[in-house]
Amino acid sequence: MEVRIRLLKWSAGLPVAMINEKTAEHFGVHPNDRISIRTNSKKSEELIAILDTIGKFVKDGEIAVSSEVNSSLSLTNGQRADIFLAPLSESISFIKKKLVGKELKEKEIKKIIEDIVGNLLSEAEIAMFVSAMYTQGMNLKEIIFLTKAISETGEEISFKNKIVVDKHCIGGIPGNRTTPLVVSICAATGLIFPKTSSRAITSAAGTSDVIETLAKVEFSSKQLKKIINKANSCLVWGGGLGTVPADEKIIKIERMLNIDPEAQLLASIMSKKIAVGSNHILIDIPFGEHAKINKEKALRLKKEFEGIARYFKRKIKVILTDGNHPIGKGIGPSLEMRDILKVLNQDKDKPLDLESKSLFLSGEILEMTQKAKKGKGIEMAREILESGRAFSKFKEIIEAQEGKIKKLPLARFKKNIFSKKAGIIKRIDNKNVKFLALSAGCPTDKLSGVYLHVKAGDKIKKRQKLMTLYSESRLRFNQAKKLLKKENIIILKQHN
Amino acid sequence: MEVRIRLLKWSAGLPVAMINEKTAEHFGVHPNDRISIRTNSKKSEELIAILDTIGKFVKDGEIAVSSEVNSSLSLTNGQRADIFLAPLSESISFIKKKLVGKELKEKEIKKIIEDIVGNLLSEAEIAMFVSAMYTQGMNLKEIIFLTKAISETGEEISFKNKIVVDKHCIGGIPGNRTTPLVVSICAATGLIFPKTSSRAITSAAGTSDVIETLAKVEFSSKQLKKIINKANSCLVWGGGLGTVPADEKIIKIERMLNIDPEAQLLASIMSKKIAVGSNHILIDIPFGEHAKINKEKALRLKKEFEGIARYFKRKIKVILTDGNHPIGKGIGPSLEMRDILKVLNQDKDKPLDLESKSLFLSGEILEMTQKAKKGKGIEMAREILESGRAFSKFKEIIEAQEGKIKKLPLARFKKNIFSKKAGIIKRIDNKNVKFLALSAGCPTDKLSGVYLHVKAGDKIKKRQKLMTLYSESRLRFNQAKKLLKKENIIILKQHN
Numbered sequence: 001m002e003v004r005i006r007l008l009k010w011s012a013g014l015p016v017a018m019i020n021e022k023t024a025e026h027f028g029v030h031p032n033d034r035i036s037i038r039t040n041s042k043k044s045e046e047l048i049a050i051l052d053t054i055g056k057f058v059k060d061g062e063i064a065v066s067s068e069v070n071s072s073l074s075l076t077n078g079q080r081a082d083i084f085l086a087p088l089s090e091s092i093s094f095i096k097k098k099l100v101g102k103e104l105k106e107k108e109i110k111k112i113i114e115d116i117v118g119n120l121l122s123e124a125e126i127a128m129f130v131s132a133m134y135t136q137g138m139n140l141k142e143i144i145f146l147t148k149a150i151s152e153t154g155e156e157i158s159f160k161n162k163i164v165v166d167k168h169c170i171g172g173i174p175g176n177r178t179t180p181l182v183v184s185i186c187a188a189t190g191l192i193f194p195k196t197s198s199r200a201i202t203s204a205a206g207t208s209d210v211i212e213t214l215a216k217v218e219f220s221s222k223q224l225k226k227i228i229n230k231a232n233s234c235l236v237w238g239g240g241l242g243t244v245p246a247d248e249k250i251i252k253i254e255r256m257l258n259i260d261p262e263a264q265l266l267a268s269i270m271s272k273k274i275a276v277g278s279n280h281i282l283i284d285i286p287f288g289e290h291a292k293i294n295k296e297k298a299l300r301l302k303k304e305f306e307g308i309a310r311y312f313k314r315k316i317k318v319i320l321t322d323g324n325h326p327i328g329k330g331i332g333p334s335l336e337m338r339d340i341l342k343v344l345n346q347d348k349d350k351p352l353d354l355e356s357k358s359l360f361l362s363g364e365i366l367e368m369t370q371k372a373k374k375g376k377g378i379e380m381a382r383e384i385l386e387s388g389r390a391f392s393k394f395k396e397i398i399e400a401q402e403g404k405i406k407k408l409p410l411a412r413f414k415k416n417i418f419s420k421k422a423g424i425i426k427r428i429d430n431k432n433v434k435f436l437a438l439s440a441g442c443p444t445d446k447l448s449g450v451y452l453h454v455k456a457g458d459k460i461k462k463r464q465k466l467m468t469l470y471s472e473s474r475l476r477f478n479q480a481k482k483l484l485k486k487e488n489i490i491i492l493k494q495h496n
Numbered sequence: 497m498e499v500r501i502r503l504l505k506w507s508a509g510l511p512v513a514m515i516n517e518k519t520a521e522h523f524g525v526h527p528n529d530r531i532s533i534r535t536n537s538k539k540s541e542e543l544i545a546i547l548d549t550i551g552k553f554v555k556d557g558e559i560a561v562s563s564e565v566n567s568s569l570s571l572t573n574g575q576r577a578d579i580f581l582a583p584l585s586e587s588i589s590f591i592k593k594k595l596v597g598k599e600l601k602e603k604e605i606k607k608i609i610e611d612i613v614g615n616l617l618s619e620a621e622i623a624m625f626v627s628a629m630y631t632q633g634m635n636l637k638e639i640i641f642l643t644k645a646i647s648e649t650g651e652e653i654s655f656k657n658k659i660v661v662d663k664h665c666i667g668g669i670p671g672n673r674t675t676p677l678v679v680s681i682c683a684a685t686g687l688i689f690p691k692t693s694s695r696a697i698t699s700a701a702g703t704s705d706v707i708e709t710l711a712k713v714e715f716s717s718k719q720l721k722k723i724i725n726k727a728n729s730c731l732v733w734g735g736g737l738g739t740v741p742a743d744e745k746i747i748k749i750e751r752m753l754n755i756d757p758e759a760q761l762l763a764s765i766m767s768k769k770i771a772v773g774s775n776h777i778l779i780d781i782p783f784g785e786h787a788k789i790n791k792e793k794a795l796r797l798k799k800e801f802e803g804i805a806r807y808f809k810r811k812i813k814v815i816l817t818d819g820n821h822p823i824g825k826g827i828g829p830s831l832e833m834r835d836i837l838k839v840l841n842q843d844k845d846k847p848l849d850l851e852s853k854s855l856f857l858s859g860e861i862l863e864m865t866q867k868a869k870k871g872k873g874i875e876m877a878r879e880i881l882e883s884g885r886a887f888s889k890f891k892e893i894i895e896a897q898e899g900k901i902k903k904l905p906l907a908r909f910k911k912n913i914f915s916k917k918a919g920i921i922k923r924i925d926n927k928n929v930k931f932l933a934l935s936a937g938c939p940t941d942k943l944s945g946v947y948l949h950v951k952a953g954d955k956i957k958k959r960q961k962l963m964t965l966y967s968e969s970r971l972r973f974n975q976a977k978k979l980l981k982k983e984n985i986i987i988l989k990q991h992n
Contacts, residue, residue, distance in 0.1 A: 002969070027940050033752075038971070082971050092754055099631045099755075124623035124752050131627035135595045252526065256620050258588055259595075444523050473498070475534065475578050 003063040005039075005079045007070050015049035015068040015119075017083075020058045024051070027083055034086040034120070037063070039073060047073050048086045048120065091115040092125060098132040106145040113149035113246045126253045130261060138263035140307045146263060147308055150271035154243040157194070157221050158277045159228070163369050165193045166278035167361065168269050170285050170301070171203055172292035174433050175328035175351075175452075177336040178284075179207045180235055181343055181358035181385075182365065184394040187233030188384045189371045194228055194276045196238030201255055204437035204449060208237040209333040210340070213446050215403025230400040231393070243275035244268070266301070270308045281309060281316045282365050286323025290430055293323065317368055321357070325456045326428055328354035332442045332449015334408045335470065341405070344391040353455065359385065411447035411470035413477040417484065422462045423492035425454055432487040440471040440480040447472050454490070466490050499559040501535075501575045503566050511545035511564040511615075513579075518556050520549045523579055530582040530616070533559070535569060543569050544582045544616065587611040588621060594628040602641040609645035609742045622749045626757060634759035636803045642759060643804055646767035650739040653690070653717050654773045655724070659865050661689045662774035663857065664765050666781050666797070667699055668788035670929050671824035671847075671948075673832040674780070675703045676731055677839055677854035677881075678861065680890040683729035684880045685867045690724055690772045692734030697751055700933035700945060704733040705829040706836070709942050711899020726896040727889070739771035740764070762797070766804045777805060777812045778861050782819025786926055789819065813864055817853070821952045822924055824850035828938045828945015830904045831966065837901070840887040849951065855881065907943035907966035909973040913980065918958045919988035921950055928983040936967040936976040943968050950986070962986050 003023065017037060019027075029035055033051045049069050058064045063083065065075065075081075094108040104112075112129060115121045121129070138146065167182055179197060187193045197207035197217075208217045217237040219227065224241060227234045239248055247268045254260055273281050283305050287298035302318040309316035328351040330339045342350040343358065362384075363377025372380040384390050395405055433450055441448035451468045454460060469484065471477035499519065513533060515523075525531055529547045545565050554560045559579065561571065571577075590604040600608075608625060611617045617625070634642065663678055675693060683689045693703035693713075704713045713733040715723065720737060723730045735744055743764045750756055769777050779801050783794035798814040805812035824847040826835045838846040839854065858880075859873025868876040880886050891901055929946055937944035944967045950956060965980065967973035 082969065096755060099627055101631075122752060123618070123620040124749050127620035127623035128627045128753050128755075131595055131624045132631070134592075135597075135628070135631050253620050256529075256618060257624050259592060259624075473578065 002080045002082050003061055005075045005077060005081055006058065006062050006064045007075060007077050008064050008066060015047060016052055016066040017049040017069060018052045018058050018064040019062065019083075020060060021053050022060050023058075023062070024053045029083070029085055034122075036084045036086040037065070037069065037073065037081050038084070039075065039079060039081045050119075089115050089120045091121060095125065095129045095132055098136055098138075099128065101136045103139065104142055104145070106148075109142065109145040110149045110152075113146070113153055116246045116249050117153045123253060123256075126250060127257060130250065130253050130257060130259060130264070133261035133263045134259045137261075140304060143263045143266050143304060144308055144311045146267040147270045147274065147312075150244050150246045150267055151274040154245050154275055155221050155241065156275055156277075157224065157241070157243060159192055159194070161192045163191060163280055164276070164278045165191045165280045165365055165369060166195065166273045166276070167282040167284070167365065168273070170265070170269075170283070170293065171201075171206075172430070173286045173323050174204060174326040174331045174430055174437065175336060175339070175354065176286065176326070176357075177205075177207065177210055177328060177340060178354065178358040178361055180211065180340050180394065181354070181390070182361045183233050183235055184344065184390040184397065185358065185362040185381050185384050186365050186371075187231065187397070188389040188393040189366065190232060191365075191369060191371065192228065193233035194224065194278070195233065195235055196241065196243075196272055196276065197235065198238060200443040201251070204331050204434050204442035205333045205336055206443065207235065209443045209446070210336045211235045211401070213334045213337045213408055214405065215398045215401035217401065219401070227397075227400040231396040233393070233397055234401065235397055236401065238272055244271050247271060262301070262304075266304050266308060270305070270312075273314070274312055279314045280365070280369050281314055282361060282368065283316065283318040284321055284361060285318060286321045288322055288324035290325075290427060291323030295320075315368060317364055319361075319364065324427060324430075326430060326433055326452060327351075327357055329452050330449060331433060331437045331452070332440070332470065333446040335449040335451055338408055343385070344394055346386060355385075409447065411445075411449075411472050413471045413474060415469045415477075415481060416465050417467050417469065419460050419462060419464045419466050419490075421492075423460060425456050425458045425460060426491045426493040427456045428452060428490050429488065432489045435487065436469065436480055436483055436489060439476065439483050440469055441473055441476045445472040445476070448476070498576045498578050499557055501571045501573065501577055502554065502558050502560045503571060503573050504560050504562060511543060512548055512562040513545040513565060514548045514554050514560040515558065515579075516554045516556060517549050519554075519558070520547070525579070525581055530618075532580045532582040533561070533565065533569065533577050534580070535571065535575060535577045546615070546618075585611050585616045587617060591621065591625045591628055594632055594634075595624065597632045599635065600638055600641070602644075605638060605641040606645045606648075609642070609649055612742045612745050613649045619749060619752075622746060623753060626746065626749050626753060626755060626760070629757035629759045630755045633757075636800055639759045639762050639800060640804055640807045642763040643766045643770065643808075646740050646742045646763055647770040650741050650771055651717050651737065652771055652773075653720065653737070653739060655688055655690070657688045659687060659776055660772070660774045661687045661776045661861055661865060662691065662769045662772070663778040663780070663861065664769070666761075666765075666779070666789065667697075667702075668926070669782045669819050670700060670822040670827045670926055670933065671832060671835070671850065672782065672822070672853075673701075673703065673706055673824060673836060674850065674854040674857055676707065676836050676890065677850070677886070678857045679729050679731055680840065680886040680893065681854070681858040681877050681880050682861050682867075683727065683893070684885040684889040685862065686728060687861075687865060687867065688724065689729035690720065690774070691729065691731055692737065692739075692768055692772065693731065694734060696939035697747070700827050700930050700938035701829045701832055702939065703731065705939040705942070706832045707731045707897070709830045709833045709904055710901065711894045711897035713897065715897070723893075723896040727892040729889070729893055730897065731893055732897065734768055740767050743767060758797070758800075762800050762804060766801070766808075769810070770808055775810045776861070776865050777810055778857060778864065779812065779814040780817055780857060781814065782817045784818055784820035786821075786923060787819030791816075811864060813860055815857075815860065820923060820926075822926060822929055822948060823847075823853055825948050826945060827929060827933045827948070828936070828966065829942040831945040831947055834904055839881070840890055842882060851881075905943065907941075907945075907968050909967045909970060911965045911973075911977060912961050913963050913965065915956050915958060915960045915962050915986075917988075919956060921952050921954045921956060922987045922989040923952045924948060924986055925984065928985045931983065932965065932976055932979055932985060935972065935979050936965055937969055937972045941968040941972070944972065
């Protein structure tokens with residue numbers, strides 16, 4: 001039996017074909033199968049499409065195809081074709097090889113990544129790949145091949161400059177929005193700093209969410225080059241550039257499975273740096289008992305980052321920082337941007353920890369790029385910040401990204417939280433403060449979040465203001481207040 | 497921000513909601529996310545739905561919901577609601593626990609299976625579960641809990657009879673269609689034999705595909721009971737009964753990933769037997785150098801089957817048979833049915849190996865159920881077959897399943913394959929003969945397949961007819977002929 005083609009004016013983003021359930025049964029195919037469609041004409045061609053089954057819309061013996069199928073096969077309505085279950089991609093066997101703990105070769109990893117980019121692997125199959133990396137791990141050689149494959153399957157952006165700077169902080173610490181400050185300080189010296197960031201995946205805000213309170217962050221690679229021409233730096237969302245399409249698809253599945261294999265974490269970060277041609281890279285790994293990453297893992301990651309950079313001949317500095325506490329006062333896109341503007345503006349109530357960490361990171365980059373002499377980086381960074389040159393550069397970036405500096409409003413609903421007793425603050429729980437900000441509406445409602453009035457080590461009195469909760473939705477505000485009652489966010493030292 | 501509900505007269509089989517991409521971005525949600533929809537009314541209710549994003553069909557700030565959402569929340573058009581990213585199911589953490597090699601508790605396995613049945617796990621998440629079972633394995637205790645959970649989450653079918661018989665053959669051997677013969681022989685003695693089978697997954701035919709050449713195989717559990725009332729046995733498709741919904745979903749993913757974890761293989765078989773109340777079970781494990789299963793695995797599976805049966809207090813007999821060669825002459829739904837009818841009819845050219853294996857298996861069941869004295873089972877089975885009582889019973893079953901016995905036609909296209917030289921046949925390759933039948937159109941084109949005129953051990957002359965290839969489609973016929981040239985299907989003994 002053959003099927004009759006029915007052309008649809010319907011674009012699905014990838015080749016999709018629909019048949020009804022009876023026809024599917026006849027051919028022994030199922031929804032989500034990849035089928036091979038072959039026309040019976042002389043120049044016999046073939047195309048792999050994802051199959052969907054549908055009720056009455058498609059008649060028995062008919063196959064409705066999306067415009068992507070038509071553009072590859074140049075079909076006519078009513079034309080006859082034969083359908084087959086497409087053979088499994090070879091990459092499935094490579095994924096299985098990793099799943100049973102074997103080392104993958106470069107060409108095997110490359111094939112998997114190419115098939116992910118080419119829509120030849122389903123979400124379930126990508127999930128098997130993520131599971132395999134998670135359970136079996138990858139050695140440095142495999143991680144390097146993965147990084148290479150991810151950066152090679154996307155668009156490349158190159159700059160003529162000898163020095164191209166980049167930084168990355170492995171997330172998980174609330175607040176900690178050093179990137180806009182570090183980029184502004186370093187770029188003020190003329191360094192090329194094409195910084196791409198992510199949106200929040202599981203956190204209250206990603207750098208892109210924060211920048212979006214003032215400017216656009218989604219640009220094509222062509223637009224990115226224009227921004228760099230204007231401001232010699234940028235603060236854009238990496239997802240829109242098309243430099244690492246495989247990474248985006250893998251991250252989508254990781255997010256669904258809530259697992260983050262180390263190999264993919266490393267390849268994800270480094271492939272983006274490779275794709276934009278960065279050659280002086282600073283990596284910040286906050287670690288600690290109350291951070292996502294413990295000391296052992298931090299040291300292992302450091303070594304792996306250095307190994308990847310060595311292979312790709314990039315200069316790298318990996319620093320381990322204290323990840324036990326939130327950094328800055330605001331947690332949530334808008335509240336974090338308010339903190340950044342306070343530091344840039346040198347306001348009296350600027351968050352000192354955010355400022356000093358940003359100066360430290362900037363200092364490292366200024367020394368690495370030989371803009372500052374050894375040991376003089378922080379000093380130079382401070383001078384750039386205090387002189388207002390960093391703020392000018394930040395304004396330039398925001399304007400190049402079609403935004404402007406403005407005072408950000410506070411959210412509609414607000415609640416102050418006071419201490420019940422006096423004491424000394426032992427720590428502020430990273431995880432619980434994040435959940436509080438998420439339940440208040442972060443990162444989607446940009447004005448929501450938590451503002452911390454105190455920090456670890458502070459001596460507090462009874463009924464002192466500890467934090468303020470902000471939300472734009474009454475429902476979420478109430479939900480967050482409920483969480484406040486249940487969770488211990490600000491932890492006092494125990495008296496003996 | 498809230499969304500406005502738009503009700504659709506659209507049933508998706510499970511709760512699905514659609515918003516446009518802009519709204520999705522605003523809420524920070526993505527296609528395939530599970531979202532929680534909450535109405536703002538006083539009796540605040542919540543429902544988890546799968547999110548889809550769509551172009552122009554849905555307006556900004558609008559959410560279109562399938563009828564399944566509406567029936568649970570009783571919404572009105574234009575009603576306001578809030579959407580949240582639904583919290584991850586707890587079962588994700590149990591799957592991760594297995595992925596890192598830890599033993600799962602009964603309640604953890606139960607939760608995973610319940611979530612699979614309740615549509616709370618996506619295909620990617622089920623793929624992670626399948627990957628975890630595949631890479632880490634499960635111990636007997638876990639396999640028992642898995643079997644229990646799979647059979648408990650479906651419909652149960654019970655019979656009042658003290659003895660309920662079942663059999664299962666672990667597939668992979670072309671031909672080998674003993675089930676219709678064994679069921680007919682044993683049921684002729686009055687035994688209750690509610691046999692459910694699968695369709696082909698990766699083979700040229702499943703028992704259901706073969707029975708379908710004469711009768712219907714899809715029935716509800718209620719209809720199944722009626723069939724058993726008429727014929728005290730049946731030969732139906734297990735998938736339609738709703739007894740093991742989790743199994744069907746897991747198998748779909750296994751098929752996609754092309755992996756078949758042992759734990760799931762065992763649980764899949766045994767949960768179906770438990771669900772229909774079978775208490776005398778015969779398991780046939782064909783093994784060998786040229787079979788899917790080697791001796792070591794066959795012996796391990798035997799032990800595990802026995803362990804599961806012991807837990808559920810079912811009588812079981814597991815036999816290991818020779819799996820190195822195809823059984824019977826026909827391979828493909830219709831050709832296999834022709835073989836079965838020849839055996840039932842005691843035709844001169846009946847396939848002797850299929851007959852003798854069926855008599856052996858029937859004999860085991862007759863002895864296990866004490867219908868025959870020890871050592872007298874095969875004899876009794878032969879008497880039932882030769883007397884025509886087995887054929888009468890088979891007719892009864894086919895008629896109870898709304899079919900009738902008829903002569904089956906041969907396919908439109910046919911090609912005889914002859915030997916190029918004289919010699920002795922060493923073996924007929926299971927895998928290659930399967931691929932040949934698949935490429936000819938099996939299992940969907942029921943008339944296609946391969947008919948073997950010779951078997952292992954036969955002395956053949958030059959230009960002797962070895963096999964016949966059948967197909968209904970010219971395209972597939974040509975494809976199969978190409979394969980014939982490439983692959984070595986009938987292997988001769990080497991002369992020294």
